[in-house]
Amino acid sequence: MTWWGIVIAAGAGTFLIRYLPLLSGTRLARGEGRLNRFLGALGLAAIAALIVLSVSDLWWQAPHWRGGVRLALGAAAVLLVQRLTPNVGLATLVGAGVYGAAGWVLAD
């Protein structure tokens, strides 16, 4: 398999993994069964799983109390801004800024 062949096959495969279930999903979306409720809860569950993955990646980069404090401060800033202004972009930027600034303040 050539280099571009691998890339094209990976792109096509990834696309089909996303596309084919989306088509069947329109039928499922009209139902009221347990599968429909399962799919309704999947988004929130995915977000929670993504938080755990991304935070644990950061934590293992520097598993130290300072890292924990930075994560807590960054998370608190995100939640505070999100509560004050329902603006995901602003909350994200402020959270990242606080995380970066906390690293500077807590540096040895």
Add this chain to the structure above:
Amino acid sequence: MSLERAILSPWRAAGRGLHESLSLVVGYAPIAFSFGVIAVQSGLTPWQAVGISLLVFAGASQFVMVAMMAAGSGGLTVLSAVLMMNLRHLFYGPALATRLVALPRRLAPWLAFGLTDEVFATAMAKGASRPLEPAWCLGLASGAYLAWVGGTALGASVGAGWASDGGYVAQALDFVLPALFLALLAQAWRRARWPVVAVAAGATLLAMVWWPGHVAMLVGMLAGALVGSRRLRAECSQEATT
């Protein structure tokens, strides 16, 4: 007038989606930049790096793909690894469809192509409060795609000599994706849904002891959604009796 409104409306929805993709753009750009840098450092040409982002558009699996190619793995091995990593996306389409006002057939391929973890999470967080217009989702995915491809191109072309110096700005950028997911969780949060979040987070954490991240995420997602399907049924029954 109504015809004009009907024609303009999807464009307005797409514009709103594009506008709301800004938080994704901020999160994607540095990661895509890193991908471009790493791809070139692994021996790919800038065009090859951009080609992967253009055709695959699946963050983590692209990093794995480049690492395996650089290590000389066979084509089928690389392909299997990429597809296995992206299997969790099987569930995204049906879940998104439950939140869409409609799914025109001609838009489905475009929506599916842009259905990454972050686009899905953002759409589902927004969809918790109102039904989603397909054009809005397309605008959202377009912003994310442009940031991903643009960031890769920038990293691959000007970032070859660039290396992370561990500075505080770079560290702040490391927190962009966790911050984005946390803000999305806060946006989609409903008190009654806490078991979904707790079980998904706990199961992911536990699964990470034995399996790599993409498998742990799949386990956590499914466990949380299973609990959610039971809880939601209980909530519906409760509403019916009151």
